[in-house]
Amino acid sequence: MAQQTHSTPDTSHLFLVKTADFTVTGDGRAAAWNATSWVTLPVREAPGKPLATRMKALYSDKGLYFLFDCADRKLSVTYDKDYEPLFREDVLEVFLWPDTTQTVYFEYEISPLNYQWPVKVSHSTGRYQGMPVRYEDKKLIQHATHVEGGEKKSMATVTRWRAEFFISYKVMGSLIRKIPQPGTRWRGNFYRVDHDEGYTTWTWKNTGLNFHNYYKFGTLVFR
Secondary structure, three states: OOOOOEEOOOOOEEEEEEOOOOOOOOOOOOHHHHHOOEEEOOEEEOOOOOOOEEEEEEEOOOEEEEEEEEEOOEOOOOOOOOOOOHHHOOEEEEEEEOOOOOOEEEEEEEOOOOOEEEEEEEOOOOOOEEEEOOOOOOOOEEEEEEEEOOOOOOOOEOOEEEEEEEEEHHHHHHHOOOOOOOOOEEEEEEEEEEOEOEOEEEEOOOOOOOOOOHHHOEEEEEO
């Protein structure tokens, strides 16, 4: 993949460029990614030496594409299936809140070993309630990971890992009133959690003590 310079972190707005649909491979080698720039996720809390984390996002007529690039030293993961509590180990998290009139948003988690946990999060009762999103059509969410400097296995020593995934509008269901067009705005946020040297987090938009403060999410602008 072509090398690009890091953009200055902007934790208020992320601009999404439109693309034709492409194949997710995990390493981000698709030419479509050259149309947009890397965004650095600032470190929120780090007991040890922080590691560089950056991401990109695109959208198509069918859904959203995400690419994360994470410098790392060890894959601190043990879960070996989908729908496990991945947030307790090394993980990436994407929060999407398409309709701000609702108190429900979509959360997607993916581990370095390519296990996932898609969930709808409701705050309708004033408390966090997660409802796992299960689906049969594998085209609705496509995901892959890529590891460098070691093997893709639990507790392996590595130098970095990447995650690339596609989330269709269909899988988000009633959270989306209409397909995004240029000018459409959603709210959202992006996180990374790592456990190599204690609990370390990266946050695009700082929401305070709770990742789920959805009213503090940043803005995704579709171009």
